[in-house]
Amino acid sequence: MAISTKPLPLLYFLCFLQMTSSEKLGGSLPDFEFDFDALPGTQHEFKIFVKAGEEECFVQKAAQGANLHVQFEVLRGGDRTINVVLIDPNYQIIHHLPYQTDGKIDHVAVMYGAYQFCFDNTVSKLAGKLVYIYIVTYVPEEWTKYVKEIESVSASVLNFTGALAGVQTSIEQVKLHQTESRMHVIKDWYLVTGNNRYIMYWSIFQICVVIFTAIFQVFCLRRLFRVPTMTPTSKPRA
Template sequence: MTKIVLFLNVIFSILWPEGWAEVVLGTETDEFDFDGLPGAQHEFKIEVGAGKEECFYQKIVAGGKLHISFEVLRGGDGNAALFLLKEEGTEFDILQKTDHIARGGFQYGPFEQTGPYAICLDNTMSRMASKLVYVFLVTYVEEEWSKYRQEIEEVELTVSNFTVSIQNVHESVKDALVHQAQSRMHVIKDWYLITGNNSYIQTWSICQCVVVIMCSGIQVFFVRRLFRGTNVTPTAKPRA
């Protein structure tokens, strides 16, 4: 992944040499900063030929520190040496070095001057075999790194507070949905209860109306029979 990002940054720097910049801690810089950190971080593999040295340059600001480590992956006796050099005119001063070992590294800093520093891998002890070496280096400024960590902690605190707020809102929404579901259930239950009561009352009201009408008709019928009389006797004679 780091190699892909490195390749893309190189392509963009070629296509837009003046417009490609990155903002670190609020300051725009043209230096490569592949991880958005206050400094630089690189890891790569390099082939060192038999009996040769391979060097590369890293720009380091004044007050910065360097951490570098390496490991010989294959080739020969599996040992190599690492040098940190500073160019002084036509000569180089050795600032730090390691013995010929399979893996190792060192830390150096803070640097007194801003500028490019040479980092060399030495394989001159091996006359017949080349070596593949893995290199990892980090440059950083202690003050900027502390500020960066503080900003990250503040961002994490803000995100944590925001997450807690979102969780509270989510819980409130969930409680509201539960309350709405219970309200709907109560409404449905009340509707069925009211509908059933209405049907029950209507049925019994109709039945009672029918009974009342029938009773009234029967009463009228029998009362009329009590007061019913004839004008002749059973022998067809007029009544006196």
């Protein structure tokens, strides 16, 4: 089997790189601009269908010293075997896995540039192959720095979460105190209303007693000073 190492412009995976996140992989990459959400590496996971008698290649940019990891598995199609090669930016084959159902490639990039991952199905003239692919590219130093930053952020988040928990506890205590105060206000309102009703009824009763007593006293005094104008013999009293 002859595997072509010439660049395949139509097979460059530029559309895939545009659709997925991009990241500056550390090191000096003057020709590439990555922005993978500030992550220290790239990660791609997808499925492709390699037609019978054809070859599919994908391009992954990597910085010098970056680790390249490719894992694949033929899900269906014919004898479920395929040829896999890794080509460096100088179009030299650096890894070749012939007739594999599944496998992986680990490589440390000695130069920055575009690395090609080619899946060759030219030996199969009738059956296409459905292949699952998982690609990871990262710089170990940047990854270690990223992990430390994540741990620092996690510690800050834990502290912030603890502060929020304390605030939430204080809010719950305030709500409890407000509920208790509201219950005391209701109790005091009923007490004041009851006292007001008692005083009002008692005052009305006392007013009635005073009025009745005054009327009775006037009546008694008038009875005491009532003098008849006629004698028992029906003669005018002198």
